Amino acid sequence: MPLVYADMKLCDIILHEPTLIPVLNRFGITLGIGDKSIRSVCEENSLDTDFFLTILNTFINEEFFPENRLKTFCATQIVDYLTKTNIYYECFQLPNIERHFNSLIQYSGTSGNNLELIHQFFLKVKNELLSRIEHDRAVWFPEIKLLSEKIGNQRPDGIKLPTKGSYDEQNSLEEKLHDLTSLFVMHLSGTIDPNLCYGVIFAIYTLEKDIKQHNRIRNRILLPMNEAMKRGKNDN
Numbered sequence: 001m002p003l004v005y006a007d008m009k010l011c012d013i014i015l016h017e018p019t020l021i022p023v024l025n026r027f028g029i030t031l032g033i034g035d036k037s038i039r040s041v042c043e044e045n046s047l048d049t050d051f052f053l054t055i056l057n058t059f060i061n062e063e064f065f066p067e068n069r070l071k072t073f074c075a076t077q078i079v080d081y082l083t084k085t086n087i088y089y090e091c092f093q094l095p096n097i098e099r100h101f102n103s104l105i106q107y108s109g110t111s112g113n114n115l116e117l118i119h120q121f122f123l124k125v126k127n128e129l130l131s132r133i134e135h136d137r138a139v140w141f142p143e144i145k146l147l148s149e150k151i152g153n154q155r156p157d158g159i160k161l162p163t164k165g166s167y168d169e170q171n172s173l174e175e176k177l178h179d180l181t182s183l184f185v186m187h188l189s190g191t192i193d194p195n196l197c198y199g200v201i202f203a204i205y206t207l208e209k210d211i212k213q214h215n216r217i218r219n220r221i222l223l224p225m226n227e228a229m230k231r232g233k234n235d236n
Helices: 010-017 019-026 038-044 049-060 074-107 115-149 164-187 196-234
Strands: none
Touching: 010 019, 010 049, 010 074, 019 038, 019 049, 038 049, 049 074, 049 196, 074 115, 074 196, 115 164, 115 196, 164 196
């Protein structure tokens, strides 16, 4: 999809890319927006239009990732967005996959299929994501906000991209969600309900896509911002 701009109608963007709806919800934007422009919707909701556009374009276009642009926003602004994203994972997306999975198991029966084994793998991925969310909530995000307050919420200098190895562990969630989908596509056995199966796969795919965008902001912006603030604090 082409890049999104402030004068474009938000309804047209949503109709072209419905997977944006959860992202909009994190900004407090619900459906029923009429034919208003993105700028108008942002003004009505007291949102930073530039930040909103950056997040939308980052989510829609995998090749779009304006590191220099994102660095112009303060760390707490990014933390607040990622906090809302984590809440959405915990309260909506994970329970949605669980509901679909339980229905699939219930209506497909247990004879000759390996749904329970695949479900166990999902539960491991779910627990890994919930563990990361709890660490964000209890440790990492409060640390970033505290550092930001100490430097007066200024944008730190000397932000450098982390080496790939420093965020491989976080990206393992993307890989495991992809592996989970692969289990359905390549190794599913027995008689199952095809429509319910599609519902599970689509819900997992939606979460995987969201996690990819989430991780790019975490790893390529917030992580180096945090390191730069730590260096600045120590230099002072």
